Amino acid sequence: MATEDSPDKFEDVVNRRNFMRIAGVTGTAMLAGCGDGETDTDTGTENGGTENGGTENGGTENGGTENGGTENGGETDVQDVTVKSVAARSMDLLDWNAQYAGWPNIWGRWLVYERYAQYNMVENEWIPRLIEDWSIDGTTVTINIRDPHNYADGDPVTAEDIKVNTVMNLATGAAFADVFESFNEPDEKTLEIETNKEVNPSILEFTILSQLQQAKMAEPYDELYQRYWEDNEDGVSSDIQGREPQEPDFVSGIFGQQSKDSEQYILERNPEHPDAGNVNFERYRFPTYSGNQSKWEAMIGDSVDTVMSIFTPSNIRTQLADHWQEYNFPGYWGVGYVFNFDEDVAPHLSQRPVRQAITHAINREEVVTAAGAQVKEAFPTPAAISANVQDEWIDVGGQFSAMQGGAEKAAEIMQDAGYEKNGNGNWAMDGETVTFQVVVPSSWSDWVTATQAVVPQLQDAGFDAEINRVNNINTVVSNGDFKMAARPWSPGNARSSFPYFPLNWVFGRAYNNAHSYPGGEEGNEIEVPAMDGDGTMSVNVQQRLSDLSTATGDEVGEIVEELAWVSHQDIPYLPVINKREQSFISTRRLSAPENDEPAGNVKWPPFYAPRIGKMQWQGE
Template sequence: MISAAGLTAGLAGCGGRQATQNGTPTDHNSVDDSAPTVELDDETLALMQELAYVTNQALPVLPLQEKLAQSFQTTDDWSVPSKDNSKMQTYWPTDWLPREGEWTASGDVERLTLAQWAVPSDSQYNPWNTKNFAEPRRTLFDRFMKYNLDSQEYTGYLISDWALDGQTFTLTVREGQTWHDGSPATATDVANQIKLDIYNGGNLGEFVAPEDKGTVADRVTASDERTVELSLAGPVNEDILLAYLQPKYLAAHEGTYGEFVTRLDEAGSDEERSAVIGELASKTVSDPVGCGPFAFENADSQRTLVSKFEDHPDAGNINFPEIEYLYKPSNQSRWNGLINNETDGSATLFMPRNKLNQLPDSVQTTLIPRHWGLGLLFNHEREPVNDVRVRKAIAHVINRESVAKNSGAGTRSKIAVTYPSGLTSEFSNQVEGTWLKGVTDKFETYGRAESQTEKAAALLEDAGYEKQNGTWKKDGEPLHIPIKGPSGFSDWVAGAQTAVSQLKDFGIKAESVMKDSSTYWGKDYSNGDFVVGLQGWASYNQSYPYFHYKFLYDSHSAKNYWNSPSEFESPVLHDDLRDGETVAPADLVAQLSTGDN
């Protein structure tokens, strides 16, 4: 799930087309033979399709487009894989390519220059304090595993191997892992990382240590120097466990966080545990002890400097001694950094066509699937969008092809969502070819390619509205749809403006209300102060549908920010899964979390 803090730190086409894993456009209706193959049993597939159908019919959010992220690498003084190389699809290139010896200095340069969002001297490295969690964490700490966003495959790294045997999930720690203070990084450190994440509300906790299944200390243990065992509370899909483990960085250095683990393990009450968690969440770490291939040196108002750690297992793959992260707090400053040869690359960044045309020939642009995109989020406690008929009318009016084209700004990094259903992998044809195979004719496309104004008008009339002098009104008041969003997300702003224009042309009093990014995420969004808000409509970087429906129906954001109801009314797709049209989607999500697929 994306937190508000994560979104503000993670800023970042054409409709009717799709792109393969190397970014080459193909006809949207063609099947991409290189798309990942997913094997699903009938029960699992039916659950996914039922959740997709509820989403399509109830529209808790309106997915507009799915995106490919643009990743940049300079090639004048650096040797990097070509943009169509599968190694460019690993989450993220700036994390992995230097470690693998695939991003190396080919000239006389001795420093790789990247960018960071927050002021370097104000940044900190405690992952449980989300304020200004610094981007240099990517090279200071090692991730548990690698994940290829295109093939959707996991491979080992700090966790070199794993095995699920019944209700025991065993993790093996890579040999040679060392903290920057010289102490070995062991299974105890990995167990502590997982414990602290669970104590802080991490989703892994519901599978490992729900309240009625024993304590975290009992269920997350290090059996020897390299082996961690997770005792699961019940059967769990292995892909779900891997997806929750893979993104973790090992940051739980004993000297920094050991006391918190001990106090949480020994806490005798919820109040005592909450107090410790509060202390941990407020702890600022400005001089971190990491375990990655680079160690922290210093930071000032404009840059952070890290130097190669020679005792890291992959140090021999790296032929440059330093990385610096320059303070670049906006898309525009990052564009200029690449255009002016000030930075050597960017993990992910949206750059419109007019800026791409200004890049030097030495800058390579790679497209990476993200399995999410721009959506219109409805606050279910605010009129008029608490009425599903209004939500559906909006969906019929908005031409998602135009939204994708305009938010892509001349690039091929956005594609219109065909079936608003919470399913991703539009680029690789998995929506029709896998997730909805055999049932696509049951799903509503709404206004994907052109506005369906007659259907929209019928819905609004049924909801009590009538069109007077070109404006839809109810009880004399215009139908008003303000759309709030973060002004710093330039592609989202363009998409929202397109949607607003289409709604206004139809006679709805729509407006775009863009706020400073920190104000939007930290105040408007987190306080539910919106009628319609801009938000990613799927679970960031995951393709497996469980994560998207967990985000839409059973996340903190859904319950507290969007005021999403626990039950919806929706027609039934698979009669054997539901008795009636009233459905609690979170119950179906829970069923989807178990099984072998």
């Protein structure tokens, strides 16, 4: 019973190299946001951060002492005990390659590989970690590595290591990989990155800062670095993503692997980590659970202490003991519906009036109620900007209407476009009925529930629609073999708090423009009604996205509004649900941060809180 935030099987469990062939480098990289991947990169000067990142925006100079921990770890009595958690999926799918974005990676990577910086998902602020401060000055990015910070083997994390890790990220499809020009290491703990043009500081921070430090300038990464960065060799990305290490290459995080077998993996405290003094338990155990039902049973039976992420409906939540502390924070993604613009495949849904009629026919509030209102919210308006920040960028409910006119408004739009109801009460044109399936991943139970609420609304509005649950939706969508499919409306994670990333996603980057959106092609202009209501306006979407990537000041808001308007009118994707994450810590044996603390609003509380002394063993 897997869900959007905890799929227990990788869709149809495609072979890694076959998946990369289907989705391409861009597709696999952007999928990282859909399954808690690590290439999400966060915040910015227009969205609540500071120009330099630095320590003004929620962090501390020493990389994480604000929440009750000690500077550089200090000393604490370590108990010879094991904290029990759950694994995401069966062990035969799991490995330690965080560079592979197709999802069969281990949840414990958040503990074993250190983040460059942590992002507060509520306050939209950075919390420094491995990188203790940074600055952006024109085309120069300067990052300073926390000192001391060592790997588990005692070697220091150096600027060379940050360089090779960053290059691995660029090789596997990070946004704006082509603007990275050169690297310079003034000293062991300082890395300077030169770009070939000025890029919006928010985007650079998102691109760089929330990586995990998996690589080191040593075997095998030194060779991969040479081949990609120095020799410009083709195919290196597949070699990076295709690796399936059964133990971490280099442990930079607060735990390392003790063992891994067919049933579980066990992590052990890394005493070399500068915050090791804040961790007072020796091991962290992650056994396999077959699905959400078994995880819920483990939580109800108090046989586990933490769960990183699990969709937990209210009827299950009421069965949990009071000592379970739940954390909810924005996920910046959720259920959306992508339309195919290929007229041969989708002759009706490729037409804007039909998409607009569908938008009016789907009552988003009712879908949220069906799918779990506790941790989901309906989009105020179907513009491709996260519901959490729409009010900061556009006139929600005014110029950007909700488009929730129901079946009556849908009928008006369809009739104006030349459609008529046939003898079956379905919309048709020239004898051809508007017939389509809404494809949804069968293993994501709450997405199926949402789509089960959507389809009857479409039928009531005169569309000959039906649900189609598939096990291989990545293959279906990547091949363009669909008319309307349930897919994330953004690349997800904290980066989607900044409008560039979801706009870029819906306008073509998602799945290598598998929905054939005309605006996804360079040079194409999209004509939509003018924002002032007088006539039309033409927008070169790709050019304006490029402009946004380098814009600063007031120009950022102007471009965002223009592109959001195109997404609102043309609807390449229909965003329906904005999800909130669910993460759990049991206080039966552990201490836990309060919900409103920064440690309760990051990905993920059970993994970040130990670092700062906010999740400690308290005994049976």
